[in-house]
Amino acid sequence: MTISRRYFLKNGGIAMLGMASLPSFLQRAIADTASPNKKMVVLFQRGAMDGLNVVVPFAEPEYYRLRPSIAIPEPARGGSDVAIDLDGFFGLHPSLQPIAPLFHNGQLAIVQAAGSPDPTRSHFDAQDFMESGTPGLKATDDGWLNRALQAAPEDHASPFRAVAFGPYLPRTLSGSAPAVAIPDLKQFKMYGPQQTVEGGFESMYAQTLDQALRGVGQETFEAIDQLKKIDPDSYQPENGAQYPNSRFGQSLMEIAELFKADVGLEVAFLDSGGWDHHVNEGGVQGQLSNLLRDLGQGIAAFHQDMGDRMGDVVFVSMSEFGRTAKENGNRGTDHGHANCMFVMGGDVKGGKVYTRWPGMTEDKLYQGRDLAVTADYRSVLGEIMTKHLGGRDLDRVFPGFANDPAQFLGLMKT
Numbered sequence: 074m075t076i077s078r079r080y081f082l083k084n085g086g087i088a089m090l091g092m093a094s095l096p097s098f099l100q101r102a103i104a105d106t107a108s109p110n111k112k113m114v115v116l117f118q119r120g121a122m123d124g125l126n127v128v129v130p131f132a133e134p135e136y137y138r139l140r141p142s143i144a145i146p147e148p149a150r151g152g153s154d155v156a157i158d159l160d161g162f163f164g165l166h167p168s169l170q171p172i173a174p175l176f177h178n179g180q181l182a183i184v185q186a187a188g189s190p191d192p193t194r195s196h197f198d199a200q201d202f203m204e205s206g207t208p209g210l211k212a213t214d215d216g217w218l219n220r221a222l223q224a225a226p227e228d229h230a231s232p233f234r235a236v237a238f239g240p241y242l243p244r245t246l247s248g249s250a251p252a253v254a255i256p257d258l259k260q261f262k263m264y265g266p267q268q269t270v271e272g273g274f275e276s277m278y279a280q281t282l283d284q285a286l287r288g289v290g291q292e293t294f295e296a297i298d299q300l301k302k303i304d305p306d307s308y309q310p311e312n313g314a315q316y317p318n319s320r321f322g323q324s325l326m327e328i329a330e331l332f333k334a335d336v337g338l339e340v341a342f343l344d345s346g347g348w349d350h351h352v353n354e355g356g357v358q359g360q361l362s363n364l365l366r367d368l369g370q371g372i373a374a375f376h377q378d379m380g381d382r383m384g385d386v387v388f389v390s391m392s393e394f395g396r397t398a399k400e401n402g403n404r405g406t407d408h409g410h411a412n413c414m415f416v417m418g419g420d421v422k423g424g425k426v427y428t429r430w431p432g433m434t435e436d437k438l439y440q441g442r443d444l445a446v447t448a449d450y451r452s453v454l455g456e457i458m459t460k461h462l463g464g465r466d467l468d469r470v471f472p473g474f475a476n477d478p479a480q481f482l483g484l485m486k487t
Contacts, residue, residue: 111385111420111461114328114341114375115218117243118368118392119200120348123361123406124413125398125444127169128185128426132162135433139399143356143406154357159183163426167357168365171373175417180376180383182421182484184414185428187448188394192440194408196349199393204244206451206471215248217451217470218340221458222250224465231337233300238324238343246342258305258327300336314378317370321345325375332382348392352403376417384419387461387485391450397442398433410443414453420461420486427482452480460485 130136131147145166148158156164157173163185165173175181191208193199202208206217215223222235235252237243246252308330316322324343331338347364354361376383391414396406411431417423429447431437439445455476458465467476 110339111387111463112332112339112341113457113462114343114386114388115245116388116390117200117204117245117342117344118348118390119196119344119346120350120392121196121199121394121396121408122348122392122412123350123354123396124185124392124411125396126354126356126361127166127365128159128183128413129156129164129166130162130185130430130433131156131158131164133433135398139433141400142404143354143359143400145356160426162430166362166365168362169369171369172415172417175373175376176424179424180421181415181417182423183426184416184448184453184482184484185426186411186431186444186446187391187414187450187453188411188446189450190446192410194394196393196408201244203391203393203450206245207473210473213472216243216245217454218245218342219248219250219252220470221462221465222252222340223248224469225463226250233331233336233338235340236328236331236338236342238327238341243342243344246340252340255327258303258330300331300334303330303334305330310374310378312377312380314374315370316374316378317367319367319371321367322371322374325371326378329375329378332379332386350396351401351405351407354400354405372415372417387416387418387420387457389417389454389457390415395444398438398444399442410439411446412444414450416453416457416484418461422484422486425484427484448482449474452476453482453484456481456483456485460487 125136126143126145129145131145137144145164146155148155148164154167157167157170158164159176163183165176172181176183189199189203189208191199191202193202201211204216205213206220207213218235227234230251232251232253235246235250237246237252237254239254240256242252242254305327308326310316310326310329316326321343328341328343331341345364345368350360353359372388375388379386392412395409395412397409401407427448431445431447433444435441437445451471451474455467455471458467458470459478459481
C-alpha cells in the first residue's frame with residue numbers, strides 16, 4: 074500500500090505535537106494540505122446586459138421617469154412581479170428569485186455601476202478591450218485571465234488548469250499559459266479501457282495539448298487519463314441541485330463536474346449570449362426576463378451542487394457595457410456604459426450591493442444618456458485575485474492600470 078504525503082500528514086499523529094514544535098519543512102507541508110487551491114469561474118454575458126433592469130435602483134425616481142414601459146415595479150407595490158428588495162434602494166429582477174437567498178445569506182455580492190472606462194459602443198471592441206484587460210488598447214496580444222495564470226506559474230501544471238466551456242478559446246484565455254476549450258464533456262466519453270476518446274480528443278486539441286504536454290511530468294498524463302474516465306451521462310448533481318436545460322446550465326454543471334473530478338482545474342470560463350435588446354426588451358416579462366430566469370436558475374444550481382466546495386470558488390460575471398438609462402421608441406434600450414457584476418463564493422463578503430452610485434439625473438449620466446462607471450471592472454477582478462487567488466502581480470495582469478488596493482470595494486474577505 075502506498076501512503077501519500079497528504080494522508081500521512083493528516084492521519085499520522087502530527088497534530089498532537091503542535092505546529093510550533095515542528096521543523097519548518099513540515100509546517101509548510103501541513104499548510105499545503107490544509108489550503109486547497111482556490112478556483113475561479115468567469116462568466117461573460119455577450120451583447121451588453123441591461124444592468125439597470127437586473128439590479129433595479131427602485132429608490133431612484135429618475136429610473137421610472139426614464140423607463141415608463143419597461144421599468145421593474147418597486148417592491149412596495151407587492152406581489153411576485155416586483156423587484157426583490159435587497160437593501161431598500163436596489164432590488165433584483167423577479168426572474169432572479171433563485172439567487173435572492175444567496176444574497177441575503179451573505180454568499181452573493183453585487184457591484185453596480187461597474188464596467189470599462191473606454192467609451193466605445195461597439196460590441197466587438199468593447200468585448201476585446203474587456204477580455205484583453207487593456208481598455209482602449211488594441212495591440213495587446215493576450216488576455217487578462219491568461220496573464221493571471223502566467224503570474225502564478227505551476228510546475229507540472231495540469232493541461233486542464235484553465236478551461237473554456239465552448240467551441241473556441243476566448244480572447245481572455247489567449248496567451249502563453251496553456252488553456253483548452255471543451256465544447257462538451259461528452260466528447261471525452263470512453264467506450265473501453267483500450268479505446269480512444271469519442272470525437273478524437275487528441276486530434277481536436279492537438280496544437281493546444283502539444284504545447285501543454287511538452288516538457289511536463291507524469292501528473293499531466295494522469296490528469297488526462299482521469300478526465301477520460303469521466304462519464305457525463307452518469308453525473309448526478311448533489312444536494313438536490315437542478316440545472317436548467319440550456320447551454321449555460323449544462324456548462325455550469327460540467328464545470329462543477331470537473332472541479333469534483335480533481336483534474337487540476339483552477340480557472341473556468343463560460344459565456345452566454347442574447348443580451349442585446351434594442352427592441353421589445355420587456356420588463357417583468359419578455360426577452361430579458363427569460364434570460365435572467367436561466368441565469369438565476371443556473372447560478373443557484375451551481376452553488377447548491379458545489380456545496381461545501383464553494384468555499385474554495387469565486388464566481389464572477391461581466392458584460393461588455395450596459396444599456397441606455399432611457400428606453401428607446403421600440404420598448405428596448407441601446408448601447409450604454411456602466412453595468413452590474415455578480416460575485417459569489419466562499420471568500421465573498423456578500424449580502425451587499427457595492428457601489429459608488431452616480432445617480433441618474435441628466436447631469437449625472439455619462440454623456441447625458443448612460444449610467445456612469447464608478448467601479449472599474451479591473452479593480453473588482455484585482456481584488457478577487459489579490460484576496461482569493463493569492464496575490465497575483467496585478468501590474469502584469471492589468472498593465473497600465475493602477476490597481477490600488479486602497480480603491481478596492483471591500484467585497485472580498487481578507
